[in-house]
Amino acid sequence: MILSPFFRKLALTLHVISTMIWLGSAAAYIPIAIYVLTNQDVELVQSAIQIMSWIVNFIIVPTAFASLLTGVALSLGTRWGLFRHYWIIFKLLLTVIAVFFLIGYTRGLSEMASIASNVDLSVLQDREHIAHTIGGLVVLIVATVLSVYKPKGMTRYGWRKQLDTKNDSTPYSTPRWIKRIGFAAIVLLLVIVVLFFFQTM
Template sequence: MLMSPPTRKVVLTTHVATSVGWLGAVLAYLALDITATNSEIVDTVRGAYSAMEVTVLYVIVPLALASVIIGIVNALGTPWGLFRHYWVLVKLLLTVFATTILLVETSTVSYLAQAATSDADPRELPGTMPHSIGGLVVLLIVVVLSVFKPRGVTTYGWRKQDEQRRSKRTRSAEPIR
């Protein structure tokens, strides 16, 4: 069912806001990750790991989940659909993949934050740089797909377009009374 134009604008605005927020939060997290793995000051490293945990649990995870859910609602309520165009499908798969990895990694981030506050030297902790950079790259790919919308209709999309064409022909062929 397609949304009305005002509803579609509200949903799209919410989706863009949560997605951009997610991207911004990942950039902030990456800055903390770089600080945690490169600083020689023990208190700075401890603070960075603690801030990483707070950022992941209270900013990144909620924004990621909201972005996925609102993105699905947006796709289902617009002519783009969820499975009609390859760019929408790839965006969905990348976003779900990134969110899944994020949810798995939250326990690692929490462990690192707890370990950083222990008596051990937190400068020896490994950080999460590969996941930080990987998550950023995936989100940037999603942004590019959103802006450029590469052509390509899925098999499902072709069937739907064909059904719509047939429906229009049938309606126009009916006699006017």
């Protein structure tokens, strides 16, 4: 089903706005997380944790879901499709993974905010704040770059759909950049497994 021009523009506008708010909130979140890690004033750190919890629950999480849903709607309602191009699949996977980790982080942060007045600084000054924030920011930047550059390369499904509409007998081939990313992902996964193995020994 193809969206009408009005609804396509509306969905695109909502997608861009929600994604930029998510990106901006994640970037603004980094100084607060650094402040929590480096400050020794218990009351100020507790207040910062409360502020972080409010930002995550009322800005970052809603805009993350809005970005995901409007992105899926745009893919399904336009000629791009959801599974026809590799860049769309990568962007979808990155967004789903980011939302999944965001939900896990939100639960932990909410627990910290609820018990902030009863714990010491060592518990509140968790380095995961920085790791989650920087990781989320990198994922959002990569997804934005994919949206702007739209690297060439159709999936096998997209190629078959294109053949249905055109009389083209060009054989299917996986783009080089997909093979390189796949190889890099396998190497990264092996490194993570090895590091995890040595940590548990």
